[in-house]
Amino acid sequence: MADALSLIPANVFRNLADKLYEKRKNAALEIEGIIKQLTLSGEHDKISAVINLLTSEFAGSPQANHRKGGLIGLAAATVGLGTDAAQHLEVRLTCYIYEVFPAVLCYRLFLLTYPFWMILQQIVPPVLKSFADQDSRVRYYACEALYNIAKVVRGDFIVFFNKIFDALCKLSADSDPSVQSAAHLLDRLIKDIVTESDQFSIEEFIPLLRERMNVLNPYVRQFLVGWITVLDSVPDIDMLGFLPDFLDGLFNMLSDSSHEIRQQADSALSEFLQEIKNSPNVDYGRMAEILVQRAGSSDEFTRLTAITWINEFVKLGREQLVPYYAEILGAILPCISDKEEKIRVIARETNEELRGIHADPADGFNIDAILSIARRELTSEWEATRIEALQWISKLLVRHRNEVISYLNYTFDSLMNALSDSSNRVVLLVLEVHACIAEDPQHFCHLIELLVRKFQRDRALLQRRGALIVRRLCVLLDAERVYRQFSLNLEHETDLSFASIMVQALNLILLTSSELADLRALVKQSLVNSSGKDLFISLYSSWCHSPMATISLCLLAQAYSHASSIIQSLCEEDINAKFLVQLDKLIRLLETPIFAYIRLQLLEPGKHTWLLKTLYGLLMLLPQQSAAFKILRTRLKTVPSYTLGVEQLKRTSSENPYSQILQVTEDSRTQYTAIDFQSQLQKFEQMQHRHRLHSRSQLQSPNLSSSTMSQEIQISEESRESSPQPEITQHPSGPSWNVPGQLRT
Structure with missing residues (x-):
């Protein structure tokens, strides 16, 4: 520190800590000149001592003015190093182009660049630390200092990118407008540096981005979408390959209260979807899982975007999406009954596309999972969804009858319950599915038995829908066969009533x-x-x-x-x-x-x-x-x-x-x-x-009300008393039956 004090005049240190910006600025210019001289002389140890002094006595000081002076001083020192830094960058670029360099020359290059990197490692961390300072003016000068540093070192600044990105992400939501403004300027410069750099690592950046994608702050969201858009525009950076890592976060932004953020997120998603259409290699599976969840969003715009993506995925991915058919179907079926017409139209189109793709269990087509989704949607409150669920069961029966039949134990109850549906269209479709299953004799007998039990438990269903169910089954399965089986089941029915x-x-x-x-x-x-x-x-x-x-x-x-x-x-x-x-x-x-x-x-x-x-x-x-x-x-x-x-x-x-x-x-x-x-x-x-024995036992049962008994007795008595008797008359040729009111012969 003594060496540093001897290098920097006392009045410069005083001015660097002054409350007036102009004095601090003048002091910084003098420091810049001193560092330039030391750089030309190659006295890196003295440069390091000056920077240590600026860091410890100023940037780390408890007094705000000292911290401000320290930041502007560190920026000035970096500018002073600029000439030396440019020389080192030129040598490094040459090494990169030719790739193969003599070992001796590489060693000399290391000796030249090592002091510069050591000094840079001293300068940047204290500036980054100041981004979290309690004083908003200090945070502002930290942005200004880092901006000046970045302008000097350019591509070599990439080594600090992750830390800088983290700091900028926080500053984008700063409570002070001037700090936000300074952070935006710095952000634009960093973006320029990244887009022109060949050292930026997208693999290291993506985890950092993924961690922040679900942040709700609107300023942070704008900051993140901005970076996604910029990086996606760089030809050498494959953002599409990492899309599953931040796709959910983008969809989450579609429901933001800010119209601007929704637009930015939608624009980014539209661009990615276009890239997917033009790309032969896309990981549809991971993204399909995200889209399925977002298709059930309470936000209309999010649902529309998700179902649009699913529609494109089904058209583009087709067989690649076979293992995800059940999840996709689970997202589509509810959307078929969506209140928004656009969503309904796209969902129906997607459903037809999906149903038109032929897939086998050997390809990963999970019939049980598809049936589970269809069974679940049979209880949907929307008729259109229930109908499509039945259409899927029917289609599976046609294509994969044996496999579907093997899961009947899980499906029959759902189909039976659907007979109580409020929609006649649904009931008719259920009966068609039942009839398709009942083509096998054993399943036919099982169907009639289940129907009898269903009617026994639900007398209202028998009264309300019995005729429709029986008539339709007679058309689908042969009336004589149906009636014979009903009769066989009822002949030995123990519930006589x-x-x-x-x-x-x-x-x-x-x-x-x-x-x-x-x-x-x-x-x-x-x-x-x-x-x-x-x-x-x-x-x-x-x-x-x-x-x-x-x-x-x-x-x-x-x-x-x-x-x-x-x-x-x-x-x-x-x-x-x-x-x-x-x-x-x-x-x-x-x-x-x-x-x-x-x-x-x-x-x-x-x-x-x-x-x-x-x-x-x-x-x-x-x-x-x-x-x-x-x-x-x-x-x-x-x-x-x-x-x-x-x-x-x-x-x-x-x-x-x-x-x-x-x-x-x-x-x-x-x-x-x-x-x-x-x-x-x-x-x-x-x-x-x-x-008669059964009726007597019921009459003796305490569960039968006296009013019911008296009503039946009264009706019976009235019927006996009021029954007319046949009129028999004696005819010369013998007695004869005569119709009342007719003339007798």
């Missing part, structure tokens, strides 16, 4: 749906066709759960004598409120076109005696004041008057009620074996006995 409700629903669908016209036609052939007979017997076993469903089936099959026998077999407990409701529905159905053949058969009462007796039997079961009673009575009034002869009446009353059926089969002249209606009647009576 549900079995009755389910059979009534299936029966109503059978009688009313246009999709089941062929099935109805087959049932009508039950008495003359073996296929019709087999179907009738198959349905009859479960239809026995409901008396009215059984009667309806017999009317459809034209087994009128058996229908009459069933009516006669009914006892008091069978005719309850539920029975009367079903009977009301049947009477109204008799007036529809489906049962037109029955109404036409009434034109020949003598030929269809058992039909007439069946209809009168139904009439007798109806309460007289009910609308159904009036409908049926009105219909029966239109039957032509016909009197049976004594012999015919005796024969009709005494003969086997199934003799007519047997006669029909004989007349058909086929090898058809008649239905054993006697055993069928026993089966019906046994089933109804089980139902």
Whole structure:
């Protein structure tokens, strides 16, 4: 220090610590001159002593004016070293160009440059330390000092780049506007130095950039985007190769409150996307993971940009993105229902592109992961997303049926739950997927079993969607096959109340749906066709759960004598409120076109005696004041008057009620074996006995309210009291059945 004091006049030291800038400036100029002389003399030790004095006594002083003087003095010393530094740079450049240099010359070069680098290592650190000074003016002069130093050393300044970048990043958000302004000037100079330098290491810089990309300060964000843009513009720097390291940070800036920052980030992203389109080697995978997360952002602009990138990636990367299909699909499907139309359009386009790419599990295509995404989106609140999720399951079934079937245990429940969807379009698609799965017999049986259980748990679904589900399955899977399986499952159903409700629903669908016209036609052939007979017997076993469903089936099959026998077999407990409701529905159905053949058969009462007796039997079961009673009575009034002869009446009353059926089969002249209606009647009576026992056990259950019991009893009593009796009159030729209101012959 003594040497340094002897080299620098005392008044220079005093002026260097003065509060007036002009005095400090003049002192710095004198120091610059002194350093120049020492540099020309090659007295590096004395230069080092002066710099040590400036660092310890001034730059490190507790007094702000001393620190300011120290900074301007260090900058002046660097300027004084400028001539020597330029000489060293020229030699180093020559060494770089020729690369191969004699060992002796390289050694001499080292001896020349070593003192300069030692001095530079003394000057820069204290200046950088001053960037964190509490006094804003000190920070300002630190920027000014480093600016002057950088102008002198230029490319050799790169060795300090990371530390300078860190300091500038902090100063960009400085609370003092003048410090910010000075930092911006220094920042522009450093950018110029970096862009023209061949020593800048992008590999060392990227970790520094990555650490700061999620900073929220708007000034820091502008600073970072500025550096990304500048470095990307340098041909020799491959920023695209490191894009995954800071891509998420750029997307994060798209939702910044500052319009300027959003624009800068968007501009940088657009430039990178263009480079990706023109580059053959891109790491799509790492970036795809980032884009998937950003596609779910709450910010609309971020979502739009992310889905746009994903769209381009799917078009460009295609097979390279196979391992990431599930993640990409998980981002696309919600965007299909986005509130912003632009996002919806791009998401749909991307979805079609993705679906058009053929990939196999051998290529990394994870079917289980895709199915998991589709299952998850089946619970989306948006219809469009649910529909696309089902489309994916359907597409996977077509392309990779065996693999998809192997994951059915995880998928079936989701598909079953989707049957309760509020959208008919979704339900219809779910049924198509179910039908595709049910092409295999074992899966078909499993489907019907699951449907039965689903309807059992969710009676509202059966009421609201039962007809739609059954009708659509009948179209997709063959109506006869579907009804036979339903009947087989319900025949041994232990929940008798549900079995009755389910059979009534299936029966109503059978009688009313246009999709089941062929099935109805087959049932009508039950008495003359073996296929019709087999179907009738198959349905009859479960239809026995409901008396009215059984009667309806017999009317459809034209087994009128058996229908009459069933009516006669009914006892008091069978005719309850539920029975009367079903009977009301049947009477109204008799007036529809489906049962037109029955109404036409009434034109020949003598030929269809058992039909007439069946209809009168139904009439007798109806309460007289009910609308159904009036409908049926009105219909029966239109039957032509016909009197049976004594012999015919005796024969009709005494003969086997199934003799007519047997006669029909004989007349058909086929090898058809008649239905054993006697055993069928026993089966019906046994089933109804089980139902009566079940009803009694429920009546004794404390869970059944007294109001429900009294209501059913009251309806039953009213139905008995109001049921009209058939009018029987004595005719000279014998008794006859007469339709009320008809003239008697």
